[in-house]
Amino acid sequence: MIGPGLAVWLQAATALTPVVSTATRDPRALVAVPGATSVVDSATLRRTRGTAVADALRLVPGVTAGSLYGSEDVRVSIRGAGNRGGFGVRGVALLLDGVPVTEPDGQGRLDLPELAIARQVDVVRGPSSALFGGAAGGGVLNIVTPRGRDLPGLGVRWWLGNPAATKADVSYGTTSGPWDLLLHAGAAAQDGYRRWSTGRVERVTVRGTRTVARDGFVAVDASASTLSQRIPGALLDAERTRDRDATEPINLTNRFTREERRWRLGLRTSLPLAGTLDAWAFASGRDNEQAIFQFIRQIQQRGQLGLRHRFDAKVGDTQWQTTVGAEVDRAQGPQTNWVNRFGAPLESTPCVVDATFGTFVPCVRQDATLSSGAVSLQSEVTRGRWALTAGARYDQVTFDIANRIRPPLSIDRRFTQLSPKVALLWRAAPTTTWWMSAARGFEVPTAVELATSPDTLKGFNDALGPSSQWQLELGWRGTIGARVAGEVAAFTADVRDDFVSRTVVIPGVPAPRAYFENAARVVKTGLEASLTAWIAPRWQLGLAQTLSDFRFRDFRTSITGSDFRPTVVDVSGNRIPGTAPWRTVVQSMWRPTNGLDLTVWGEWQGRIFVDNLNATRGTVYQRSGALLPAPAVLTGTATPYGALAPSALVHATATWRTGGVTWQLTADNLLGATWVSTIAPNAANGRFYFPGAGRAIAIGATVGTLRP
Numbered sequence: 269m270i271g272p273g274l275a276v277w278l279q280a281a282t283a284l285t286p287v288v289s290t291a292t293r294d295p296r297a298l299v300a301v302p303g304a305t306s307v308v309d310s311a312t313l314r315r316t317r318g319t320a321v322a323d324a325l326r327l328v329p330g331v332t333a334g335s336l337y338g339s340e341d342v343r344v345s346i347r348g349a350g351n352r353g354g355f356g357v358r359g360v361a362l363l364l365d366g367v368p369v370t371e372p373d374g375q376g377r378l379d380l381p382e383l384a385i386a387r388q389v390d391v392v393r394g395p396s397s398a399l400f401g402g403a404a405g406g407g408v409l410n411i412v413t414p415r416g417r418d419l420p421g422l423g424v425r426w427w428l429g430n431p432a433a434t435k436a437d438v439s440y441g442t443t444s445g446p447w448d449l450l451l452h453a454g455a456a457a458q459d460g461y462r463r464w465s466t467g468r469v470e471r472v473t474v475r476g477t478r479t480v481a482r483d484g485f486v487a488v489d490a491s492a493s494t495l496s497q498r499i500p501g502a503l504l505d506a507e508r509t510r511d512r513d514a515t516e517p518i519n520l521t522n523r524f525t526r527e528e529r530r531w532r533l534g535l536r537t538s539l540p541l542a543g544t545l546d547a548w549a550f551a552s553g554r555d556n557e558q559a560i561f562q563f564i565r566q567i568q569q570r571g572q573l574g575l576r577h578r579f580d581a582k583v584g585d586t587q588w589q590t591t592v593g594a595e596v597d598r599a600q601g602p603q604t605n606w607v608n609r610f611g612a613p614l615e616s617t618p619c620v621v622d623a624t625f626g627t628f629v630p631c632v633r634q635d636a637t638l639s640s641g642a643v644s645l646q647s648e649v650t651r652g653r654w655a656l657t658a659g660a661r662y663d664q665v666t667f668d669i670a671n672r673i674r675p676p677l678s679i680d681r682r683f684t685q686l687s688p689k690v691a692l693l694w695r696a697a698p699t700t701t702w703w704m705s706a707a708r709g710f711e712v713p714t715a716v717e718l719a720t721s722p723d724t725l726k727g728f729n730d731a732l733g734p735s736s737q738w739q740l741e742l743g744w745r746g747t748i749g750a751r752v753a754g755e756v757a758a759f760t761a762d763v764r765d766d767f768v769s770r771t772v773v774i775p776g777v778p779a780p781r782a783y784f785e786n787a788a789r790v791v792k793t794g795l796e797a798s799l800t801a802w803i804a805p806r807w808q809l810g811l812a813q814t815l816s817d818f819r820f821r822d823f824r825t826s827i828t829g830s831d832f833r834p835t836v837v838d839v840s841g842n843r844i845p846g847t848a849p850w851r852t853v854v855q856s857m858w859r860p861t862n863g864l865d866l867t868v869w870g871e872w873q874g875r876i877f878v879d880n881l882n883a884t885r886g887t888v889y890q891r892s893g894a895l896l897p898a899p900a901v902l903t904g905t906a907t908p909y910g911a912l913a914p915s916a917l918v919h920a921t922a923t924w925r926t927g928g929v930t931w932q933l934t935a936d937n938l939l940g941a942t943w944v945s946t947i948a949p950n951a952a953n954g955r956f957y958f959p960g961a962g963r964a965i966a967i968g969a970t971v972g973t974l975r976p
């Protein structure tokens with residue numbers, strides 16, 4: 269006779285087909301997806317504080333996520349894409365309910381979506397350009413949010429923790445016949461675990477949805493947010509070793525900050541019309557001020573349209589599913605860059621056209637239009653246990669940036685690519701799948717990367733082009749007995765013109781300049797595995813293992829030598845900086861009594877190189893004067909640095925449900941380890957390191973429908 273506890277355990281162990289919405293851009297069981305795909309469910313999301321997606325992605329192999337300075341501005345990398353430095357997310361497409369949040373040039377931020385009410389996060393690993401375009405060279409994150417009928421009634425949730433961090437959320441959902449409404453308001457603030465890192469963000473979300481026919485809907489989405497963040501910058505090796513709470517001196521002197529206001533309004537629909545018709549239309553805008561190396565004022569308006577129609581047919585034992593789609597995305601607006609003087613724009617000199625071209629100009633004024641368009645076709649044929657998927661997408665991304673101060677430096681560039689994909693899937697058993705696939709990836713440089721030029725008189729880096737790759741993948745997803753479920757994916761990718769940063773010495777300029785260039789060729793090979801095991805009715809173990817061998821196959825670059833002169837080095841065969849060769853995460857979940865859940869995570873990762881030279885210990889040389897011909901003796905500074913040693917972190921969460929209230933206690937970095945959250949690869953000034961937080965304790969409570 270099977271007891272109640274064991275029955276629940278076996279039922280959970282066989283519930284191995286969560287629904288995803290991104291791998292094929294139509295909902296389907298995970299077991300039917302021919303690619304490396306993970307789903308972070310609502311229970312996992314609720315065990316976090318709802319302030320950073322990095323916490324929720326711990327058990328997803330092949331994915332690394334780290335905050336630059338403790339804020340919600342998280343950098344995410346999938347299979348090495350997106351770790352090349354800078355702010356925001358690059359090389360990974362960000363979607364909100366299937367609609368791109370990433371801008372047309374591939375730049376995205378994770379501080380816009382509200383994670384506190386997310387229903388799940390779908391993660392697609394590997395090049396997904398055939399479905400998602402030029403922003404998805406590394407993969408996709410799709411944040412799925414609920415309807416009003418999913419969160420009925422009132423829900424209140426708050427968190428309080430150190431260092432001086434608070435998070436509060438209020439939601440209300442109601443239903444009337446085919447209509448439902450969801451309202452949410454949330455605010456988060458933190459005093460920062462580093463000096464000059466105080467931040468706050470407020471968000472409001474409104475969603476009205478009407479159910480149409482069978483499984484169809486029409487939804488109106490509206491949201492707004494404000495953000496204020498101090499930016500402490502990156503540290504030298506000596507600085508972060510001495511004091512991980514330190515601030516980059518220039519960031520404090522010139523009071524580096526970011527202030528941003530955003531809004532978004534749109535319509536989404538899914539209708540059963542001769543198959544399934546999905547469409548969206550969104551308008552959004554932002555007003556952004558950044559006091560960084562320059563004081564930047566940027567206003568942007570954006571419009572997005574998308575249409576996808578799926579046709580289903582069956583001939584005998586053969587099922588056909590064909591999807592056609594089209595998307596357009598356009599963002600435009602003015603931007604003015606002034607000299608930053610103690611956190612304020614230096615406006616004493618008028619911003620006028622530079623008639624002489626070559627003299628010092630105190631500001632830059634430009635009108636930027638970034639646009640993208642795409643058409644796609646995909647067909648899937650299923651017969652018995654076999655399914656064959658083939659598709660292609662054609663993308664065009666256009667940069668039209670008019671320089672109003674120096675018109676000859678305006679830029680008009682266009683990147684295009686046809687991205688095919690083919691995949692073969694075999695259902696060996698109802699809950700077990702094998703697949704193999706071949707896909708082409710595509711990634712364009714962002715506007716910020718194009719705007720950084722090695723030429724002091726040139727406004728843009730004309731030599732920087734898109735990156736392209738072919739990737740082969742073999743995978744398995746399924747069950748082992750009644751207690752174990754998992755996924756294993758092996759891949760190899762041949763990347764042409766991958767993006768890397770480079771330091772160059774410019775005659776007449778006293779300091780080196782870092783900019784982006786295309787590496788001739790990069791080869792990536794990896795193995796990713798995830799496993800969930802039900803050890804006992806009240807005890808579950810999770811494992812995520814990543815092995816990565818990402819190397820330059822053919823690449824020569826320039827560095828500054830110990831004589832403070834430029835020298836060319838061949839780094840072929842070296843590892844790509846910023847990626848650990850291995851990463852292991854273990855999660856243990858235990859329910860000692862009804863209403864009490866205890867979860868512990870352990871994270872371990874291998875050594876991470878911070879530069880193309882792969883130096884365990886090295887020195888960055890910076891020339892202090894102009895480049896003079898030999899035999900003149902040049903002088904400068906020498907800054908030591910080092911690779912990141914293997915590291916380990918431990919986190920824990922306790923959840924207790926009593927009297928209609930859910931209490932949660934979290935401890936991140938429980939042992940207080942000294943670690944680095946993320947790095948700036950190949951930093952020209954030796955400031956490679958963004959230190960991670962020390963021990964952080966937080967307590968929270970939830971009442972109503974927001975509970976885990």
